[in-house]
Amino acid sequence: GAGVSQTPSNKVTEKGKYVELRCDPISGHTALYWYRQSLGQGPEFLIYFQGTGAADDSGLPNDRFFAVRPEGSVSTLKIQRTERGDSAVYLCASSLLPGSTDTQYFGPGTRLTVL
Amino acid sequence: GQQLNQSPQSMFIQEGEDVSMNCTSSSIFNTWLWYKQDPGEGPVLLIALYKAGELTSNGRLTAQFGITRKDSFLNISASIPSDVGIYFCAGFPQGAQKLVFGQGTRLTINP
Numbered sequence: 164g165a166g167v168s169q170t171p172s173n174k175v176t177e178k179g180k181y182v183e184l185r186c187d188p189i190s191g192h193t194a195l196y197w198y199r200q201s202l203g204q205g206p207e208f209l210i211y212f213q214g215t216g217a218a219d220d221s222g223l224p225n226d227r228f229f230a231v232r233p234e235g236s237v238s239t240l241k242i243q244r245t246e247r248g249d250s251a252v253y254l255c256a257s258s259l260l261p262g263s264t265d266t267q268y269f270g271p272g273t274r275l276t277v278l
Numbered sequence: 279g280q281q282l283n284q285s286p287q288s289m290f291i292q293e294g295e296d297v298s299m300n301c302t303s304s305s306i307f308n309t310w311l312w313y314k315q316d317p318g319e320g321p322v323l324l325i326a327l328y329k330a331g332e333l334t335s336n337g338r339l340t341a342q343f344g345i346t347r348k349d350s351f352l353n354i355s356a357s358i359p360s361d362v363g364i365y366f367c368a369g370f371p372q373g374a375q376k377l378v379f380g381q382g383t384r385l386t387i388n389p
Contacts (some may be wrong), residue, residue: 167320193300196377205284205366205379206321219375254320262368263309263327266375 165189167270169255170258175276176245183241184273189256195238197230197252206254212238213261245277280356284367284380292388297354299383301367310343310350311377316363324365325352347372354385362387 168187175184188195194213198206208222212232220230227245232238242249252274256267285321291297301310309328313321325336327343327350335339340353350369354361371387 203382205282205368205382208376208378211375222376256320261375263375266323267328269322271319 165266166256167255167257169253169270169273171273173227173229175278176204178245178247178277180245180277182242182245182275183274184242184253185237186236186240186257186270187257188236189268190236192233192257192259192268193274194258194265195232197238197240198254198256198257200252200254200272202251203218211241211261218261220268242275245275247277250275250277282367282378282380284383285371285382286383288384288385288386290388291356291357291389293357293359295357295360297357297385298351299365299367300349300351301369301380302349303369303371304348306347307369308315308347308372310340310341311368312339312341312350312352313366313368314363314377315366315382321366321368325335359387361385 168184196211197209200206210220210230215235227243230240252272254272256269258265258267282301282303311326312324315321323339330347331345332343339353364382364384366382
């Protein structure tokens with residue numbers, strides 16, 4: 164079956180612009196996670212959804228970052244007034260259920276470059 | 279925040295050699311996971327460990343959940359070219375639902 168998909172695969176934008184990154188989780192997975200991976204580093208947790216609600220958004224770096232999952236499936240990560248330091252690969256993952264015993268399946272990521 | 283210290287940062291080995299990498303934490307983790315990431319892809323789960331002392335194998339890969347719950351290692355035996363990539367340890371700290379990753383070990387294999 165289909166895995167986690169993310170669009171676009173690459174996004175180049177100018178400083179100060181607004182961007183939206185989309186994640187399509189595996190069908191039926193109730194939990195969805197966003198991570199940010201800087202060059203040469205491991206992924207860092209941003210936010211996770213259980214159904215439509217954000218269960219933990221403590222990893223969002225500041226109020227320029229926001230994510231939604233209105234129907235409990237597709238999620239959009241929104242970044243306002245982008246800064247050069249936002250450049251990174253944004254990874255999405257989903258799991259059937261939330262929690263430490265359920266495998267998270269990752270998408271290929273969106274590479275964001277802020278010029 | 280929680281941090282995992284993964285070592286070594288990089289390894290250059292000959293095909294056929296065995297590989298060992300490890301991960302340590304200053305705090306207790308309930309679950310330890312090992313992922314591999316290829317260029318342009320997301321991490322793929324290799325092995326999951328859920329109990330202190332647990333030793334689990336997946337083909338040529340073997341991983342252990344340290345008895346103190348603060349460390350884990352991954353061994354790869356008889357390395358082959360497709361083992362090239364970046365390996366990450368990850369885990370769920372005690373009482374947390376957020377997955378924490380190490381900095382990664384980049385494995386390069388000389389033919």
